[in-house]
Amino acid sequence: MKALLLRALSRFLALDRRWIFLLMALCIVTPLILPIGLPFTPDPAVRNLHRAIEDLPEGSVVLVSCDYDPGSKPELQPFTEALFRHLFRRKLKVVVSCLWAGAPPLVNQAIAQALEAEEVKVLGLKDKVDYVNLGYKDGRQLVMLGMGENIHSTFPKSNDGTPVSQIPLMQRMRKLGDSQLFVNVSGGSPGTKEWVETAQGRFGLRMVAACTAVMAPDNIPYYEAGQLLGLAGGMKGSADYEQLVGLPGSATRGMAAQSFGHLLIIAFIALGNVAFFMTRGRKR
Amino acid sequence: MLDWLFSVEALGAFLTCFATLMIFSFLYRDNPFYKFAEHVFVGVSTGYGIVLMWFQILRPNLLDRLVPPVDAVRQQLFRAGELSPDAYASAPVSLAQRLAHGQFVYYVFLALGVLMLFKISRKYHWLSRWPLAYVIGAFAGIQIIQAAQGALVPQLEATMKDFSGRETLVTWMADSCRVLPAAELGTRRVEQQDWLAGWMSALGVDSTRAAAAGKAWQAEQERRLNEVAGLASLETPGVDLQAAFKRMRQGQAQLVGRDGDFEALLCAAAGGRSLDSLVLQANPLSVEVAPWQSTLALAATHVWLESPAGREALGERFATVLKLPATVAAEALAFPEGEPSLAQIYKAEAFPAAAQPDWSLPSTRRLADSLLSDVNARPARLADWKSSQLADLVQRLQAAGSGDLLRGLEARMKAFDALGEPARGQARESFLSFWHQGVTRELRDLRQTWLLHTIALHTSPDLLSAFSREELSAFRADPAGWAEAHGVRDASGQTAPVSAARVRTGMAVEIISNLLVLVGVCAGIFYFFFSKKHTGALGVLSKVGIAFLMMSFGASFGYTVMGRISLAIGRFQDLLAWPWMAGTALVVLMVALYLESRRQA
Numbered sequence: 001m002k003a004l005l006l007r008a009l010s011r012f013l014a015l016d017r018r019w020i021f022l023l024m025a026l027c028i029v030t031p032l033i034l035p036i037g038l039p040f041t042p043d044p045a046v047r048n049l050h051r052a053i054e055d056l057p058e059g060s061v062v063l064v065s066c067d068y069d070p071g072s073k074p075e076l077q078p079f080t081e082a083l084f085r086h087l088f089r090r091k092l093k094v095v096v097s098c099l100w101a102g103a104p105p106l107v108n109q110a111i112a113q114a115l116e117a118e119e120v121k122v123l124g125l126k127d128k129v130d131y132v133n134l135g136y137k138d139g140r141q142l143v144m145l146g147m148g149e150n151i152h153s154t155f156p157k158s159n160d161g162t163p164v165s166q167i168p169l170m171q172r173m174r175k176l177g178d179s180q181l182f183v184n185v186s187g188g189s190p191g192t193k194e195w196v197e198t199a200q201g202r203f204g205l206r207m208v209a210a211c212t213a214v215m216a217p218d219n220i221p222y223y224e225a226g227q228l229l230g231l232a233g234g235m236k237g238s239a240d241y242e243q244l245v246g247l248p249g250s251a252t253r254g255m256a257a258q259s260f261g262h263l264l265i266i267a268f269i270a271l272g273n274v275a276f277f278m279t280r281g282r283k284r
Numbered sequence: 285m286l287d288w289l290f291s292v293e294a295l296g297a298f299l300t301c302f303a304t305l306m307i308f309s310f311l312y313r314d315n316p317f318y319k320f321a322e323h324v325f326v327g328v329s330t331g332y333g334i335v336l337m338w339f340q341i342l343r344p345n346l347l348d349r350l351v352p353p354v355d356a357v358r359q360q361l362f363r364a365g366e367l368s369p370d371a372y373a374s375a376p377v378s379l380a381q382r383l384a385h386g387q388f389v390y391y392v393f394l395a396l397g398v399l400m401l402f403k404i405s406r407k408y409h410w411l412s413r414w415p416l417a418y419v420i421g422a423f424a425g426i427q428i429i430q431a432a433q434g435a436l437v438p439q440l441e442a443t444m445k446d447f448s449g450r451e452t453l454v455t456w457m458a459d460s461c462r463v464l465p466a467a468e469l470g471t472r473r474v475e476q477q478d479w480l481a482g483w484m485s486a487l488g489v490d491s492t493r494a495a496a497a498g499k500a501w502q503a504e505q506e507r508r509l510n511e512v513a514g515l516a517s518l519e520t521p522g523v524d525l526q527a528a529f530k531r532m533r534q535g536q537a538q539l540v541g542r543d544g545d546f547e548a549l550l551c552a553a554a555g556g557r558s559l560d561s562l563v564l565q566a567n568p569l570s571v572e573v574a575p576w577q578s579t580l581a582l583a584a585t586h587v588w589l590e591s592p593a594g595r596e597a598l599g600e601r602f603a604t605v606l607k608l609p610a611t612v613a614a615e616a617l618a619f620p621e622g623e624p625s626l627a628q629i630y631k632a633e634a635f636p637a638a639a640q641p642d643w644s645l646p647s648t649r650r651l652a653d654s655l656l657s658d659v660n661a662r663p664a665r666l667a668d669w670k671s672s673q674l675a676d677l678v679q680r681l682q683a684a685g686s687g688d689l690l691r692g693l694e695a696r697m698k699a700f701d702a703l704g705e706p707a708r709g710q711a712r713e714s715f716l717s718f719w720h721q722g723v724t725r726e727l728r729d730l731r732q733t734w735l736l737h738t739i740a741l742h743t744s745p746d747l748l749s750a751f752s753r754e755e756l757s758a759f760r761a762d763p764a765g766w767a768e769a770h771g772v773r774d775a776s777g778q779t780a781p782v783s784a785a786r787v788r789t790g791m792a793v794e795i796i797s798n799l800l801v802l803v804g805v806c807a808g809i810f811y812f813f814f815s816k817k818h819t820g821a822l823g824v825l826s827k828v829g830i831a832f833l834m835m836s837f838g839a840s841f842g843y844t845v846m847g848r849i850s851l852a853i854g855r856f857q858d859l860l861a862w863p864w865m866a867g868t869a870l871v872v873l874m875v876a877l878y879l880e881s882r883r884q885a
Contacts, residue, residue, distance in 0.1 A: 028852055029860075101333075197431065197434030197435050213846040214844050225438050258853060261849040
């Protein structure tokens with residue numbers, strides 16, 4: 001019996017990695033095709049992010065810096081979509097800027113989707129009055145510093161070429177400090193780290209952030225230190241936020257797939273270790 | 285369907301699916317289809333990057349500043365008065381004019397950019413160091429401030445924690461002394477005593493003494509509360525408040541308010557309704573305190589704490605009975621900095637000789653009424669709203685520094701008055717939300733929690749619920765606040781009441797966690813101390829350090845795995861957006877791979 005087990009474990013150790021890839025694909029695809037709806041609890045950091053928005057009085061200006069590109073779309077686009085719907089239905093004024101060249105199309109897509117929602121449609125929001133997309137600007141931290149001093153000179157035109165001086169909403173938003181809340185959606189550098197270190201303390205921003213899972217460990221210290229009021233990390237963070245605002249989207253749908261993927265990895269790690277330690281003596 | 289199949293959209297969907305699967309095919313083995321997709325991706329990205337670089341960076345930031353566009357030159361000429369409005373659109377602008385209107389300083393940056401190209405020259409490559417030096421110098425300047433102001437100082441500040449848990453303890457005790465006077469109802473005497481005894485045991489007091497002290501302290505609390513709130517000196521004969529509450533809990537009694545009585549205040553707090561409709565669960569330990577009742581207790585305690593004698597007595601209790609260090613006791617009792625006391629607020633409101641607020645004084649009630657009752661959410665009160673009262677309220681709250689709140693309030697009240705009776709009901713929700721968000725935010729920002737509690741006393745139970753959630757969550761050591769902050773939920777997904785035992789456990793975990801972080805940081809630092817051989821104690825420490833480092837790397841790696849799986853999920857979600865196309869592309873790719881492998885064989 002033991003010999004049989006050892007042989008099986010040895011074969012497991014020599015398993016072709018392509019079987020693992022195939023299993024992983026199955027683990028991901030199956031819950032997407034047959035939704036299971038595993039429950040999950042929003043993280044306190046995401047709750048605080050949600051609360052920071054909820055606490056804003058109607059008509060407050062929120063600056064959203066979308067610093068990501070299609071590479072981070074699965075993790076961050078669901079957050080951005082839920083964020084805009086949340087901000088719009090709370091009747092907050094939204095100014096969007098991007099430090100990543102690939103972000104403006106994603107922002108436009110998310111705004112358009114939010115405006116299509118029934119609860120937002122009835123509000124009759126107007127471009128340039130209730131929201132504006134300033135588009136992309138190159139320059140990383142220099143742009144952040146420029147925005148801290150004067151957004152009008154840093155972004156002379158909006159994404160569609162309208163001079164900022166002619167945008168009604170921008171008359172209330174002349175520098176970073178004029179926003180009641182700053183939201184950073186970050187897929188890398190420049191992103192949350194740069195915004196926190198360059199602008200948050202210097203211009204006294206009330207800041208929350210959503211970032212990719214890879215970046216989350218780097219950003220958690222900022223949240224713990226109070227530099228970020230809230231933080232949503234990865235697809236889980238986006239799903240948490242979707243749940244809190246009551247708009248389940250692609251991140252929520254992906255949570256079961258994510259859980260199964262994690263379970264598979266954990267199982268392989270555990271089995272691999274067991275197999276390794278049990279067959280170690282045999283090899284010797 | 286057929287039309288769609290032959291549309292550009294379908295072609296796009298097929299190419300998307302096919303390209304995605306070609307990239308995935310590398311997981312099977314390296315193959316020409318993967319290479320093709322990879323090269324296409326690199327080529328498209330590079331092309332996109334170059335176009336972007338030109339249109340987003342080089343042209344607007346350099347070229348347009350050296351040679352301004354025709355329109356920009358016309359604008360400048362127009363502003364200088366050299367161009368009439370009629371000629372504006374058709375005025376010819378020569379290249380020389382455009383060059384003359386350029387910003388010459390940008391030639392310096394152009395030169396620096398050109399110098400970078402000398403990197404490829406063997407003889408003159410040293411010239412490329414000049415622009416590099418400029419870039420490095422500029423960024424170093426930015427980074428130094430950034431690192432100090434944005435990372436070093438705030439992060440250092442955040443690490444200066446009290447690892448003993450004393451801070452949590454003080455907050456917990458401070459909150460407890462606000463909640464404990466709910467014992468005036470006498471309904472949870474045993475739980476309270478147990479709670480106190482538990483705390484004292486945790487502080488090292490033996491159990492018999494702790495139980496006795498708990499009883500004594502509770503009795504003292506009740507006595508003092510009764511004194512302060514004036515319950516013992518009610519002139520109305522036959523009113524035994526504790527008994528009344530007990531009867532109300534059983535649905536046998538109804539508390540009727542009369543002018544000038546403490547009961548009137550309670551009735552007002554309950555929205556003017558009979559109190560037996562509210563379940564009086566005065567247990568601060570299981571967090572089922574009715575919001576208005578909790579707030580009432582808070583207000584009463586605050587009044588008591590404003591009395592120097594009351595504070596002294598409680599401080600003495602903390603120091604002698606609970607064996608808390610004097611500094612801790614003082615901290616627990618201290619008014620948060622910047623928060624005006626209730627008495628100060630009354631003084632600011634020009635109340636005559638109101639050093640000790642007295643709820644039975646008509647003037648006190650008038651103040652509260654003028655501040656609050658007319659903006660109470662009760663429709664009857666709202667209907668009575670008058671512009672003179674609004675003006676009075678505006679004036680008074682302006683004195684408290686709540687400008688934005690007032691503007692919003694004023695607008696809402698006017699809109700509310702304009703509504704007919706059916707619409708009032710609909711507006712109520714929005715009004716409640718406004719009060720919750722506006723009042724809580726503004727007053728919290730102003731740190732006028734005392735005023736907030738006074739407001740809460742005079743508002744309806746629904747409003748109080750909202751206030752209560754906010755308040756409780758603000759105090760993490762308070763059970764409900766703790767639950768909110770830590771996301772403790774029951775099966776239905778609602779924030780569940782947390783027992784005192786669970787709070788204690790949570791606090792213990794927090795303290796242990798803080799200590800672990802301290803040990804981990806110190807051990808990690810010792811691991812990187814290479815000036816001495818890692819033997820003996822240092823060897824053990826460095827081993828602990830490496831263990832912590834491995835754990836932190838593992839945690840980071842967990843996040844990385846999560847991120848990668850998320851990306852895979854995203855790709856699969858994209859593929860499943862067109863399931864038939866994805867299926868077709870998969871079949872085509874598999875056939876192609878098979879044919880390719882046969883060709884190779």
